[in-house]
Amino acid sequence: MSEVVRFIPRSGLNERHAAQRQDMDKVIVEKRTEAADFRPTKVFFGPFSLLPTQLLLLEGDKVVPLGSRAMEILIALLERCGELVSNRDLMARVWPNLFVDPSNLTINMSALRRALRDGRDGRRFIVNIPGRGYRFVGSVDVSGDDN
Numbered sequence: 831m832s833e834v835v836r837f838i839p840r841s842g843l844n845e846r847h848a849a850q851r852q853d854m855d856k857v858i859v860e861k862r863t864e865a866a867d868f869r870p871t872k873v874f875f876g877p878f879s880l881l882p883t884q885l886l887l888l889e890g891d892k893v894v895p896l897g898s899r900a901m902e903i904l905i906a907l908l909e910r911c912g913e914l915v916s917n918r919d920l921m922a923r924v925w926p927n928l929f930v931d932p933s934n935l936t937i938n939m940s941a942l943r944r945a946l947r948d949g950r951d952g953r954r955f956i957v958n959i960p961g962r963g964y965r966f967v968g969s970v971d972v973s974g975d976d977n
Contacts, residue, residue: 873908874971876953878946880908887945899924899934900942907956907966916963939964 873880955968
């Protein structure tokens, strides 16, 4: 039986990189160690299911095409569901050790929202806080290996 818990993937976070970055939220690493026993296999929201270890997004049984950067943004937002994830944190996560123009985040966020049909038919998964970041506001259900 699945229970509603915060999605914190076992393999999705580079702890060494996060620990070296002083501007990253220290909470990410702490939450990850607290949930080390839990390994999500599927994350459900709306009509979608995410298989994070396979980097696969499904709507029902149909694969939703999504680029790797947009997928990484989705995973980062789901890890901190309901919390504001700053633009800087997203950029550091998706493009580690690289300088890229902030428009890359906007472009990939648009692709993600398009794939999720966010804002259409009453669906709302991602909210933008202008100049600050993004928040995943959809209801999330996580199932793990031991469920």
